[in-house]
Amino acid sequence: MSSRLTDEQLDTLFDQIGLLAGRPRAVQYLSGGLTNRNVKITTPDGVYVARCVDTGRNLLGIDRDREHYNSVAAERAGVGARVLDYRPDLGVLLLSYIDGKTLENSDFQREGVIAKVADACRTLHRGPRFRGRFDMFERQPAYLATITEHGFRIPPDYLDHAHAFAAAARVLTATDDTTVPCNNDLLAGNFIEDGDRMWLIDYEYAGNNDPCFELGNIWSECGLSLDQLDELVTAYYGRPSRRKTARAHLQGIVAKYGWTLWGCIQYGSSAIEFDFWEWAMERYEAAVAEFRNPHFPRLLDAVAAED
Structure with a gap:
């Protein structure tokens, strides 16, 4: 999708969707969305969000049918928006609009937010299994x-750290093979706070995964300190666990190293106006700092240790 669709193009698109066809509409582009365009649509009957994607090139391994299936599962779990229509031929997933506060990294410093996040993750993870x-x-x-x-x-030195990434893979896969339905992309903007409730949105990368990847990725993407990661893990499991905190920490480092390549692909291929190289380097430099930290071998040991 090379640019924002014009009003005329949006009208043509939405007139092919049953809930929207022939209805008076007010449309507004929403912020975020680095692989799609999110459009808020207000009609006399309701307020919706259309996730509009390019149905052509897909270099990021996103399976839109799987995204739809897992979005429905997240709705059934009680933390995802209602799924109202799916038109893969048009590249549109139509969802109910959640009226709440979209989080920013600074919101994680507020009292009670980490506990809400942990509760929402636990609810998702206990819900219906995802596809894939x-x-x-x-x-x-x-x-x-x-x-x-x-x-x-x-x-240029990305592959110099392949051995550290492989060491993380060995210890993580050898110590626990638990998987649960995970969003896998919970940056701050994918949390919507609605009073005491926290919604989780955007299931492009959803799939069954280690719950500690979810927690570690939140630490990585939302700018949490290690003390806050420990708070998140403790709230999630209902008790402190040095081993689980270490596991989530290591999975967060793994996430940084892996998502670096996501940013590189977007830098080389996306027409969206965004500095993907800076985004990638921010994660890469953080991953390298962790790999080079003298405490990294101890972190590997802590994942395998008993509490």
């Missing part, structure tokens, strides 16, 4: 293959 799985140790080499095929730019 998400494993960064599978996703990262797939991204690397795409980059190699298309000649996209990556940090």
Whole structure:
């Protein structure tokens, strides 16, 4: 999707969707969405969000049918928006609009927010199983293959840290094979706070995964401190666990290293106006700092240790 659709293009698109066809509409582009355009649609009958995607090129391994299935499962779990229509031919997933506060990283400093986030994650993870799985140790080499095929730019020393990434893979896969339905992309903007309730949105990368990846990715993407990660893990499991906190910490580092390549693919291919290279380097430099930290071997040991 090279640019925002014009009003005329949106009218043509939405007139093909039953709930919207022939209805007076007010449309507004929503912020966020680095692989799609999110449009708020207000009609006399209701308020909706249309997730509009390019039905052509897909270099990021996003399965839109799976996104739809998992969005329905998240709705059934009680933390996802209602799914109202799915038109893969048009590249549109139509959802109910959630009227609440979209979080920013600074909101995680507010009292009670981390507890709400933990509760929402636990609710999702106890809900219906998702279709497919998400494993960064599978996703990262797939991204690397795409980059190699298309000649996209990556940090020149990226592969110098492959051994540390492999060491993380060995300890994580050897110590626990639990998987639950995870969103896998819970940056701050994918939380919507509605009073005491927290909604989770955007299931493009959803799949069954280690719950500690979800928690570690939140730490990584939302700017949490390690003390806040421990608070999140404690709230999620209902008790302190050094081993689970270490596991979530390591999965967060894994996420940073893997998502770096996502940013590199977007930098090389996306027409969306956004500095994907800066986004990628922010995660890469943070991952490298963790890999080089003298405490990294101890972190690997802590994942395998008993509480």
